[in-house]
Each structure stands twice: as structure tokens, then as C-alpha cells.
Amino acid sequence: MNSINRISTGLQGADTVIDFLRLGDNVVWQVDSLEAYAFVANRFVCQAVNDNRRLIYIHFGDHPRLVDESALRGAGADFQIYTLNAGVGFESFTSAVYRIITFEGRQAFYVFDCLSELQKYWCSDLMTGNFFQVTCPYLFELDTVAYFALYRNAHAQDTVARIREVTQVLLNLYTIDRQYYLHPLKVWERYSPVMFLPHLLTESTAECITDSASTAELFSTLQIQTKKLDYWDILFEEAKPYLDAPLSEQAPTKDTLLNLLVGKESRITSLCREYFTLKDLIEIEAREIGTGYIGGKSIGMLLARKILETRTPHICKGYLEMHDSYYIGSDVFYTYIVQNGCWHLRMEQKKKDKYFSAAPKLQERLMAGNFPTTIKEQIMLMLEYFGQSPIIIRSSSLQEDNFGNAFAGKYESVFCPNQGTPEERYSAFMEAVRKVYASTMNREALEYRQNRGLAQKDEQMALLVQRVSGDYHGSYFFPHCAGVGNSSNLFVWDKNTDSSKGMLRLVFGMGTRAVDRVNTDYPRIITLDKPERPPLLAYGDERKFSQHYVDVINLEENKFQTISLEEAAELPLKTNIRLFLEPDHELARQFRETGQRGRKIPDIINFSRLLRHTDFAKVMEDILTILSAVYDYPVDIEFTCNFKDKERYRINLLQCRPLQTRGLGKTIKFPERLDKSHYYFASAGNFMGGNVRLPVQYIVFVKIKPYLELNESQKYAIANQIGVLNHILKNKHAILVGPGRWGTTTPSLGVPVRFTDLCNMDAICEVSYDSLGLMPELSYGSHFFQDIVESNIFYAALFQKDAKVHFNEDKILTKENVLENLLENSKEEVIYSDVIHVADLGDDGGEIYSDIVEQKLICTDKHL
Structure with missing residues (x-):
């Protein structure tokens, strides 16, 4: 190899042992202390400065900086220090590192703080391994040289194995009697007969220890790696002795475990703190596969049961069926993404200009992945537990089922009949998991997150695995x-x-x-x-x-x-x-x-x-x-x-x-002595949205007869055109009126819009046409209803056979149809002005009045 490709560690002895570094090398040092890592890291930094290399220091540990900034400036070094907060979570932190590497480009040299510091923030070896498996290949791709460290015996063997698998250089550095011993464990594409023996490092050389007596004496003084537990498991094991302690002494430990399973402070977290005991949290973790949060759906189910157990024990004892659910932690979702080579795609999809366009490819990849062996083994044990009882795999994302964001029906829930051989049942289970994971890239889920300002927030997907209730x-x-x-x-x-x-x-x-x-x-x-x-x-x-x-x-x-x-x-x-x-x-x-x-x-x-x-x-x-x-x-x-x-x-x-609701609100004063000729529609009851007085500027009306004359593909085109209008009329006080059910999957029963096609409307109205078989559905409680409630959309059903219902279709149709004007700058190939009538109510506009107590609703011309 040409000398230009040989890169010095800054330690002549180490260079001799491993035959120098190469561009693309990720170097992981297993050390006993931060001081030992600082010793080799600063030698590397000094050498990089002397060689006029671009140097990047990524600082995230809870300790002083390893690299002396003043010394670097004094030496005129080309360097940059990035201070990051690992406490923001795996995805945000890893994404920040990914962006730095992208910005710095090719052949930059890196020093990272000790990876073991990440345990303080993530409490999971699984995530430490994920971070390295994401970062290492990207650095290698850009021909960088990067230093990392691990505290010896601080990680599960599986984590070290995952790091060993992807790194180019893995070195043990021992500190004994103030002397440093180097023991290479992996050096990619380099070999010598004594490379993988221990060496005593001096200022200028490395003395290889070859005789058995000296080697045995050296290693007998060292602690052998016997640790098999993840850092996560250790935290929960260390919590168990507090079970018999007074509640005041349990509190700090309980808060720690609560933060690991439920998350940081929120209204839900406060309720969990009030009702969950330390014993509850330990029992929940005992049924968790992997590590990380158990997600909103799992928390909601467990919290509700605990509230009833505490407040109404007679209901629990006499009426409530027990549960024996399992939880697949949110960290497993990231592991799945990393393990199956999807991280780069996920970073692409996070970009605003690729938020939707990159999603289908990522969804396709998520539908083809597999779990690592350790997770598969845990799942097999769970499936053995359930036997052949039917189970359901339910989404339980961090943002799901929380105050203000229900995500009702946005992610998949998949039933597994769970019949057949163990291998067949595992295969069916994995297919269900893939569907739930891939549903994070569903168009409707993406639009839901975007509409609520959640598009750039971490959306970690935990899973709730429940025994299906029945017989x-x-x-x-x-x-x-x-x-x-x-x-x-x-x-x-x-x-x-x-x-x-x-x-x-x-x-x-x-x-x-x-x-x-x-x-x-x-x-x-x-x-x-x-x-x-x-x-x-x-x-x-x-x-x-x-x-x-x-x-x-x-x-x-x-x-x-x-x-x-x-x-x-x-x-x-x-x-x-x-x-x-x-x-x-x-x-x-x-x-x-x-x-x-x-x-x-x-x-x-x-x-x-x-x-x-x-x-x-x-x-x-x-x-x-x-x-x-x-x-x-x-x-x-x-x-x-x-x-x-x-x-x-x-x-x-x-x-x-x-469940977000408007409630009753203040009583609304209705206009006095109105003639029905002023009404666009009126009803006694059959509405939802509280006591309101809403301004109306546009009425988007789908006419029944021309709609029914369309073929099925044209009816879906009508739904798409409603979606375009929904975007154009945002914040313009528009209401939507149409036959039968909005959001049906059967076009003969109504207009098959998705909720995101009408989410900007101030109100929607479903009109019955009994003789034609189109009827509203009082869908209170359905996923469609959840979306309406969360978005503060007023809803009304007009049953025209009811004597108290008045629907003045002609009054709407006498207004000019401004559909073509609204769509003139759109890319719509066909404008269905014979089916969709958009009435502009003019300068004065109209208003909707409702009163829940009186069960009275009118939509009328505006009366000041």
C-alpha cells in the first residue's frame, strides 16, 4: 500500500501493531476509563493537525471535552466542535449526527465521545448498537477516519458483537500500573503473525507479549467480560430491592422507570405517576420485548385498568376480564429500521421536499424486513406463551392515544388467528408486524402528522400484542x-x-x-x-x-x-x-x-x-x-x-x-323571526360540535342525481376534486354538503373521500335520499368520528323524511357555481361542475347556529 494511504494513530507503537489506519476506518477503543480514551484520542488529534486534516469533534458526554479547543486554535488547526444533546432521543440525536457527516463531506477525521455515555440518556444497549450501525457505514462511505470508545464490561455481549460486525478496527486498551497495553481484536484487511497478541505501548514502540506466562499473568489481573444483561435490564433489576421500601424511598426509582416506559412529563405521565406503583412498572417491563417506550395505546389500556382497580375495585373483581398483553418496545422499531438498511431512506423521507415522495419506497422496504436473532428469540417465547389463541398486533406509537392526538385508525392493527406450526405462527406474526410498521408511511398517517405539526417529530412505533377476547x-x-x-x-x-x-x-x-x-x-x-x-x-x-x-x-x-x-x-x-x-x-x-x-x-x-x-x-x-x-x-x-x-x-x-370535544359552550342567540326562505338547511337534533355560531362563505355541494349517474372511477374522481377544494378553501369558512355518507368506501353510499380530503372544512353535512338508498350514518364513536372531533369540524345529518328537517337545495344552486374559478390554477384534467356546485355566499356570507339543549340547528343568510 502506498504511504499516502497510511494514516497514523499518533502512537508509533500502535501504528506498528495494526499497520496504520486507512481511509474509511472506524476505530473503536474498549477502555477502562475516560482518561485512557482521552490519551489515545488526543494523540490522534495532534497527528491529524500535523497532517493538515479537517478535524471534527462530536461532544455529547456528561464530562469535560476530550479535545482542547484552545490548543487546536493555537496550532491553527482546521477543526469544528459540535456539542449535541443525546437527551433529545435516538432519532433526533442520530439525525443530527447524520446531517453533520453529510455537511462535512469526504475525508474528514472524527473524534466522538465515549459511546457508553449514551446509556445515561437512552438506557439501552440496543440503541447504542443502533447508533453505531447507522453511523459507521456512512462514515466509511465518505472515506473518513473516526474514533469511538466503549467502557469495557459496560455493555451486553450482543451489543459489542453488533459493533464488532460493522467497525473496521476494534482495539482493547488496558491500563495496568500506569502503563497502556494494546490488544487488537479486529483489524480489517490487515494481518501479521503477532497482530492479535497483547502489546505494551511505549513512547516509540510496542513490545509484543508472546510467552504464555507473561500473557496469563497479564490477563489474570483483568476482569473477564461476563456481563450479558442490557443496561436496561440492570436498571430494572436494581429497582427490585426497593419494592419493600417505604413509598418515599421508592419515588426516585419509580420516576426513573416511568420515564423509561412511558416518557417524559405530560398529562398522561402525571396520571401514570399517580396510579402506577413501582411493582406495576416492574411487571410491565417483564412482559416487554426489547427496550424502550411501550407507546400510547399500551399506556392507555394499562392506565384505565389501574384507575378502575384503584377507584372501583368491585367493577374489576366482578366485571373486568384480566389481560395478559405483551409490549414490543419502541427501540425495537428503530432496530428493525437499522437492521434492514432503511435508515438512509428514513432520513430522506424526513426532508420536507421528500416527506411524501420517499414514503412509498420506505414503506416497501419496511414490508420486507426481519428482526435480529435476539428479538426473534423473545418473540418465539411470547408465541409459545399464547399457544394457539388468536392474537392481535396493534400499533402503539408515542404520539398515539394522547391528549389532542388520537391517531384513530391511522395505523394498522392486524389479527393473527395464530394457528399452525410454531414456524408458521412466527411467519404470520412477522407479516403482521411488517404491516403495522409500514403503516407509519401510509399517506393518511403522514397527512395527519403534517396537519398537526408532528411531521418532524420522532414517531417511534411500539406494539401492543393482545390475546383476542372471545371464545x-x-x-x-x-x-x-x-x-x-x-x-x-x-x-x-x-x-x-x-x-x-x-x-x-x-x-x-x-x-x-x-x-x-x-x-x-x-x-x-x-x-x-x-x-x-x-x-x-x-x-x-x-x-x-x-x-x-x-x-x-x-x-x-x-x-x-x-x-x-x-x-x-x-x-x-x-x-x-x-x-x-x-x-x-x-x-x-x-x-x-x-x-x-x-x-x-x-x-x-x-x-x-x-x-x-x-x-x-x-x-x-x-x-x-x-x-x-x-x-x-x-x-x-x-x-x-x-x-x-x-x-x-x-x-x-x-x-x-x-376524547377532544367542544362541549356545550355558551348558549347561542339565534336570529329572530326568520322565514324558512332564509335557510340553507335546518334540523332538530342530529348534529355534533357543541353550541356554535360559525361564519359560512362557501358551500361545497355534491348534487345527488348527476353523482349517481357517474361510474365508480368518476365517483372517486369527485372525491379527489373535493380534496383539491379542501386545500384551496382552507381558512375560508367552507362547509361541505353531500348525499349519504362522507368517507364511505362504497361510492354508491356516498362520496368516498378520505378524511384528509375534507379536514379543512368548518362543517360537513350528510343528506339523506331515502328513495335512492343514501343515508347518513350516526357514526359517533368510529374512527371517522374521532377525526371530525379532533379537527373541530361541525357535523350535521339531514334526514329529509323528518318533518323537522328543512334542506333548501335550490337556494344553494341559485348561487353562482365558482368551481371553475377556484380550480383554474389546479392540474385537474376534468372539472365536474355538473356534479360539484360551489356556492359563494357573497359579501355578507352565511352562518350556522346550533343549540345542544334545544336541539336546534340552522344554516342561514347572515343576519347582523
Whole structure:
């Protein structure tokens, strides 16, 4: 090799032993003390200065700088010192280092503080290894030379092995009797017969220790690496002796573990500190795979259960199903990204100009990754624990289920029927994990984060692995009923409803049909002040607007499946099926009147007996009331319910999160003596968003007849054009009015927009056209509802058959259609002005008035 490629360490003896350094070398020193690392680092710095090299010092440790800045300046060195805060977290810190390396470019020389210092901030060997596996290859790619250090015996063997795998040079430096001994462990593409023996370093040489007696004597004085625990594990082991200590002595340790599992100070953290004990935190960590935060969804579920256990022990003992969930820590998500070579793509996607464009490729890579062996082994143990019980892998990101950011439905949750051999079950589990990880790059999730100013914040994805709640019913597995509950019910249709009692959105079978706007199906909406209050339906419509299909897990076919109500009703349910279903009495009457007395009367899902003959509704009301009171905030929960016989049942609390609502607000004074000719629309009830007086400048109206004449692809084009208008009309007081359901996945039932296509609207309105089969859905409690509530969008449903509803379509259409004017600078190839009518209400505009107590809503011309 030419001498120009030989780079000195600044220690002649070391240069002799390892045959100098090369461009691209990452050099990791295992040392006993910071002083030992400072010794070799400063020799390297002095040599680099003498060789006129560009020198970079990355300082992040909680100690004085290793490099003397004044000496460097005095020597006229070309250098830069970057002081970084590792406490901001792995992603932010690593990204900052990545940007520095990119900026400094090729053939720069680096000194990093000791990597072991990162444990003080991240408490995880896993993340220390991830940082090095990300940084080392990038430095190598740019032909740099970089110094790192590790404190000997301070890291798990697996971490050292991962660092050894990617570094070019790994050296042990021992300090014995004030003398330094060099023992190379890895020197890439260099070799000599004595290179990997210990050497005594002097000022000018390195004395190789070759005889067995001297070597044995030397190494016998050293501590052998026997440490196998991650730094994380040690912290939790050291916490266990405090379990029997007084609470005051437990507090500092408890706070440390709380910060590791839950995160830094927030309203949720404060609640966790109040309700979780030290024992709780140790037990949570015992069920964690990997390290890091357990994420918002896991915290919400655990905290809600702990609140009920503390405040209402009778509910826990008598009604609550136990859980035995596992948590895959947020550090594992980063490990997955690093292990599968996705970090560079992640850095690209973080750039503002590539936020959306780089996401599909990163998503594709995330769908093809695997876990390292150590994580795989832990997952296999978990799967052995669950056996062949169905499980669900749920997203539990750091930003999820928190105050103000629910991320409802933005990330995947994947059911695993969990049948087959251990290898088959692991393969299916990994596929589910990949789907959840890849969902962080879903367009809707990216837009959600961007709209809430979260695009550049770390979004670490932990996972919640839960045993699916339910039982075997023939070849199917499902709970008897499931749903969502809200402690505040702002969507009411009867002025006598007590909205503070909350509501449920209940389905038979798996809860998926409760959290989504499901085609052709309607969950049962239950107001908890009067659970038996009938739904808001015209006489004879109960069957039409009820649940017709049931979601189940097919154990024989090892898949999630939807079956008909008729098939589900024939299954052995192990309880009284009449708690959930009863004969359709209205249809029976029709059969009698038409002389069809012999016909079989089909069932209808209405939960009437469940609500009349059990205390289920009262228990759910109590649960919501307690949780809301402790949160000091409305809450949203997901749950299942399973019966053992006619009366005994268990509720499984799957999820709890804060639910943003406007509340009642101040009473709004309505305009006096208005003629209906002034109304664009009016209704008694069927709205959501509190007491409001909203200005209206634009009404975006989708006309029913020309919409239904479109083919399916054209209907999706209408949805896309609504999305363009949503962007153009941001902050311009626009409302959206259309037929049937906004956000449906079936274009024949409404306009199939995504929520991000209407998120800038001040209000949305769903209009019924009964004769054409288009009806709004009172979707309070669904993911669509969560988005509306979080975004402070006012919602109204106009049932035109209701005598108290007035919809003046002609008044909207008499206004000039300004659609073409709004879209003139857009890239829309076709402008659907015959379907979409955008009415500009002129200089005065219009207003929406609503009053919850009076259940009154109008949208009218503006009256000052």
C-alpha cells in the first residue's frame, strides 16, 4: 500500500501493531476509563493537525471535552466542535449526527465521545448498537477516519458483537500500573503473525507479549467480560430491592422507570405517576420485548385498568376480564429500521421536499424486513406463551392515544388467528408486524402528522400484542359483543337526552364493525342515560339500518372473515342468543298481514334484552364516568363483552384515550323571526360540535342525481376534486354538503373521500335520499368520528323524511357555481361542475347556529 494511504494513530507503537489506519476506518477503543480514551484520542488529534486534516469533534458526554479547543486554535488547526444533546432521543440525536457527516463531506477525521455515555440518556444497549450501525457505514462511505470508545464490561455481549460486525478496527486498551497495553481484536484487511497478541505501548514502540506466562499473568489481573444483561435490564433489576421500601424511598426509582416506559412529563405521565406503583412498572417491563417506550395505546389500556382497580375495585373483581398483553418496545422499531438498511431512506423521507415522495419506497422496504436473532428469540417465547389463541398486533406509537392526538385508525392493527406450526405462527406474526410498521408511511398517517405539526417529530412505533377476547363458537372465534364507548354524548336526537352519561356504539362479534364506517351495516347506538331509547329511525326501518354481517376469526381456515347474521345465529354461543338478537317483529307483522304465517321470522341484532335484563349498560356508564373524572377530560374506550351464562359476563377493556370535544359552550342567540326562505338547511337534533355560531362563505355541494349517474372511477374522481377544494378553501369558512355518507368506501353510499380530503372544512353535512338508498350514518364513536372531533369540524345529518328537517337545495344552486374559478390554477384534467356546485355566499356570507339543549340547528343568510 502506498504511504499516502497510511494514516497514523499518533502512537508509533500502535501504528506498528495494526499497520496504520486507512481511509474509511472506524476505530473503536474498549477502555477502562475516560482518561485512557482521552490519551489515545488526543494523540490522534495532534497527528491529524500535523497532517493538515479537517478535524471534527462530536461532544455529547456528561464530562469535560476530550479535545482542547484552545490548543487546536493555537496550532491553527482546521477543526469544528459540535456539542449535541443525546437527551433529545435516538432519532433526533442520530439525525443530527447524520446531517453533520453529510455537511462535512469526504475525508474528514472524527473524534466522538465515549459511546457508553449514551446509556445515561437512552438506557439501552440496543440503541447504542443502533447508533453505531447507522453511523459507521456512512462514515466509511465518505472515506473518513473516526474514533469511538466503549467502557469495557459496560455493555451486553450482543451489543459489542453488533459493533464488532460493522467497525473496521476494534482495539482493547488496558491500563495496568500506569502503563497502556494494546490488544487488537479486529483489524480489517490487515494481518501479521503477532497482530492479535497483547502489546505494551511505549513512547516509540510496542513490545509484543508472546510467552504464555507473561500473557496469563497479564490477563489474570483483568476482569473477564461476563456481563450479558442490557443496561436496561440492570436498571430494572436494581429497582427490585426497593419494592419493600417505604413509598418515599421508592419515588426516585419509580420516576426513573416511568420515564423509561412511558416518557417524559405530560398529562398522561402525571396520571401514570399517580396510579402506577413501582411493582406495576416492574411487571410491565417483564412482559416487554426489547427496550424502550411501550407507546400510547399500551399506556392507555394499562392506565384505565389501574384507575378502575384503584377507584372501583368491585367493577374489576366482578366485571373486568384480566389481560395478559405483551409490549414490543419502541427501540425495537428503530432496530428493525437499522437492521434492514432503511435508515438512509428514513432520513430522506424526513426532508420536507421528500416527506411524501420517499414514503412509498420506505414503506416497501419496511414490508420486507426481519428482526435480529435476539428479538426473534423473545418473540418465539411470547408465541409459545399464547399457544394457539388468536392474537392481535396493534400499533402503539408515542404520539398515539394522547391528549389532542388520537391517531384513530391511522395505523394498522392486524389479527393473527395464530394457528399452525410454531414456524408458521412466527411467519404470520412477522407479516403482521411488517404491516403495522409500514403503516407509519401510509399517506393518511403522514397527512395527519403534517396537519398537526408532528411531521418532524420522532414517531417511534411500539406494539401492543393482545390475546383476542372471545371464545370458540364452532369453527369461529369472536366475542359476544364489542364496541366503543364515549363518556360524553354530543350527538343526540332527543332534547331529553343527558349527554353527560355517554354513549356506546355496539356490534355483535368482533369490534371492527364498530370502529369503522362499514358498508351496508349500522351498529346499535346506545345512549347510556336511557339505554332502551330506540335508535333514530322511521317506523319499519330498524332492520334496514341494523347489523347484517358479523366479523369473526375462522380457525379452520386461519383467517379473519365476515359471515352473515343468519350463519352466526346458528352457532353454539354458550349463552342465550336472545341477549343480542330477537325476531324482527315488524317483518312478522307484515307476514301475518300478507297471509305468510308459515314463513320463518328472521332475527335482528338490537341488543334489547341485553339492555333490559342485565346491568351491562349501567356498568359501562360507571366505567366511563370514573375514567372521565380521573382524566378530567372526556374519554373514548374500546371494549368487548363475553357471557358465561344468561347473567354472568366479563368486559375486556382494550383501549382508553382522551376524547377532544367542544362541549356545550355558551348558549347561542339565534336570529329572530326568520322565514324558512332564509335557510340553507335546518334540523332538530342530529348534529355534533357543541353550541356554535360559525361564519359560512362557501358551500361545497355534491348534487345527488348527476353523482349517481357517474361510474365508480368518476365517483372517486369527485372525491379527489373535493380534496383539491379542501386545500384551496382552507381558512375560508367552507362547509361541505353531500348525499349519504362522507368517507364511505362504497361510492354508491356516498362520496368516498378520505378524511384528509375534507379536514379543512368548518362543517360537513350528510343528506339523506331515502328513495335512492343514501343515508347518513350516526357514526359517533368510529374512527371517522374521532377525526371530525379532533379537527373541530361541525357535523350535521339531514334526514329529509323528518318533518323537522328543512334542506333548501335550490337556494344553494341559485348561487353562482365558482368551481371553475377556484380550480383554474389546479392540474385537474376534468372539472365536474355538473356534479360539484360551489356556492359563494357573497359579501355578507352565511352562518350556522346550533343549540345542544334545544336541539336546534340552522344554516342561514347572515343576519347582523
